[in-house]
Amino acid sequence: TSFDYSSIKSNIIAHKVESYTYTYGTAGFRTKAELLDSVMYKVGILATLRSKKLGGATIGVMITASHNPEEDNGVKLVDPRGEMLEQSWEGYATSLANAKGGDALAEVVEEIVAANKIDTEAPAAVIYGYDTRPSCAELVKCLELGLEVSGAKATNFGLKTTPMLHYLVRCINTANTSDSYGEPTEEGYYKKLSEAFKTSVKGKSRLSPLTVDCANGVGAPKLREFLRYLPEDVLSVNIMNDDVTSLGKLNKDCGADYVKTQQRAPPGSKIAPGSRFCSYDGDADRIVYYFVDSNGTFRLLDGDKIAGLAAMFIMELVHDAGISSIKVGVVQTAYANGSSTNYLTKVLNVPVSCVSTGVKHLHHEAEKYDVGVYFEANGHGTVLFSPEALNTIKTTEAKTPAQKHAIDQLQALTELINQTVGDAISDMLLVETILTNRQWTCEEWNQAYTDLPNRLVKVVVKDRHIFKTTNAERQLVEPVGLQGEIDALVAKYANGRSFVRASGTEDAVRVYAEASTRAETDELASKVAQLVY
Ligand code: NG1
Structure with a gap:
């Protein structure tokens, strides 16, 4: 296959609604699924161009609309290190999506090729995955057509959570390097996370069972599969809202977005004092925890609470490991609860930056710290370890057993945490690690600070x-x-x-x-x- 302008022109998929304007925003393209067929075709071409520009590095394409209703869909590109598409290319995505007719499309493609000095005959590799939405099958075909006419070596990775696809892209691009991120398979992902979790909680008593609301989305089958790698005596999980076949159930009255915005547990959840719950969103890149306290009041442990817990734990480990050169920082947005910012700056004494909404902004800011903890209040976030911090953790020699334990714990966290993007499964394991090490209930975790209404x-x-x-x-x-x-x-x-x-x-x-x-x-x-x- 090769890059073929005439075929790009002649195979163009017409716009369903002429007047509709598409924008590649913080979440890629996202709208009613029926409006996306033309966009998918062009995203295929864009992904190919991006790969050619980057010397044939593998680019990812994820088809999902995350927490949005089932009738929506969306698509986003993943850059070689598993990060979101570089911002300067978002404009190209938008121009391509809005090009109507073969000639207009070819013109935009030529502009991108010229502006980036792309060798159209260079190799290109693209992998793609999708969530459980009924519209995905049709949209995948449109994407495949775009990949084909532009000459990419395309690989369908099938049903995936968004963070799994990010993980796979990074693994493929770092394979056989000193920077290798892991085995580029779904099984490799499960093995990496489960092994790290076992190390992290070694010697501690298992907590009471955790109930996970999977929003009737892709997180359900994937979490179930993951749990095959973790014995019940290490982590005990009950899965709820796991119906991915009935129409209309995805994200409906359940999932992280519902719980965060409604500030209540999904209907039907048998939540009682003492039990521990969490909710994923439709593509399992967000998570929030919750419980009811002894008075029967619902309490949300959102992204801010997770960031506070993670920062507290990591700072203590860094201290106990005797690695004073590693500085921890936290990144938030304006939506972070004022009490959380107060807790971080006044109690933990950790530097906090505030950036614009959208994960890419948080991610880039977090890269400025040795260990950057970033979370949006809605539960989307992760922890980034800089290459220097990773190296320091790997090479520091312990002088005492306590120091060795802290270093081993830090090392395990670097494996446990998905450093490409926020990941509900990985973030859940991070929280479970901390609670297990502390032998804490949600109530004890929640005591760090009280959210302002x-x-x-x-x-x-x-x-x-x-x-x-x-x-x-x-x-x-x-x-x-x-x-x-x-x-x-x-x-x-x-x-x-x-x-x-x-x-x-x-x-x-x-x-x-x-x-x-x-x-x-x-x-x-x-x-x-x-x-x-
Ligand atoms: P917008 O619609 O721009 O507020 C929402 C969330 C973001 C982020 C994006 C991407 C809030 C207030 N906003 O953005 O945090 O998750 O969606 O999915 O939660």
């Missing part, structure tokens, strides 16, 4: 693009004057904080508010929403 409201406006922000999205610069009005409202509330930004994934504006009490928080959120409307 908070409210997230979605406001549908005529044109969300008029809302322009600065300062990691915490302040509006346009519409002119609106920020002043928000500030005046916020000033009336103790511990008040509120900000407004346009969603990158939905046609709406989001209003966030927090304050000392539930009533004040709701009032502040609704008043700010009225300003926006």
Whole structure:
């Protein structure tokens, strides 16, 4: 197969809705599945071009719409080290997707080729995977056509969680190097994580069973498969919401997004004081934990709580290992609860950066630390170890048994944590490792700090693009004057904080508010929403 302009032109899949404009945003392309066939074809071409540009390195394509409803779908590209597509290429993705007709498409392709000095005859390798959505089968065919006309060596990895695909891309590109990330198979992923977990909890008593809500998505079969690698006496898990065959069930009244936004357990979950629950989202790249306390009150342990737990544990290990050169940092967004930021900066004394919403922003900022812990409040995040930190952990020689234990624990964490992207299975194992080592209940974990009451409201406006922000999205610069009005409202509330930004994934504006009490928080959120409307 080779790169063939005439075939690229003649095989183009027409746009279903002429007037629709596609944007490659923080989550790639995402919209109603029926609008995506033309986009998939072009993403195939884009992935090929990206691979050719990078000397034939393997590029990943994941078809999923994550926590969105079942009728939606989406697609995102994965760069060679398992990271999200480099930002400068997002514009190419958008231009390709909006090109109507063969000639327009060929023109955009030529522009990308020229701008990046791509040798169209260079080799290209692309792997792809997809979630459980019924629309995936059809969309995969469109992607395959795009890969074929552009001459990529394409490999279908089938049903995968998003983080598994990221893992596979990194493994393939680092195979047979000193930087090898693991065996490039699903089994390799299970083995790596399960072995690291066994090491991490060695000698500790197993905790009570954990119930995992898999959002009726791909996390269900994959978690079940993974558990075959972990004996029941090491980790005990009950799986719920694992129906991936009935139509309409994916993410419906369950999953991480439901639990985080509704601040309640999915209907039907038999949650009682003492039990420990977590929820994945539809492609298993997010996780939140929760429990009911002794008073029967629902308590959410979200991404902020996970970040706090992970930072606390890693800082102690680094200290016990006697490796003072390794500095830990945490990255959050404006949606992080004010109490969590306070806990991190005042109690843990760890540096915290705040960046714009979207995992790519957090990921890049986290790379600036020796160990960068990053989580969005909604449960999407991971921990990154810099190459120097990895090397230090590997080469430090212990002088005492306690120091050896800490170094071994750190080493196991570097294997346990999926360092390409947030991963519900891997993050779950991280939390379980920490709780097991501490012999903690969720209630004890939750004691680190008390969340300020908070409210997230979605406001549908005529044109969300008029809302322009600065300062990691915490302040509006346009519409002119609106920020002043928000500030005046916020000033009336103790511990008040509120900000407004346009969603990158939905046609709406989001209003966030927090304050000392539930009533004040709701009032502040609704008043700010009225300003926006
Ligand atoms: P938008 O729609 O831009 O707010 C949402 C989430 C992000 C991130 C992206 C990508 C909130 C408030 N926003 O972004 O954190 O996860 O989706 O999926 O949770």
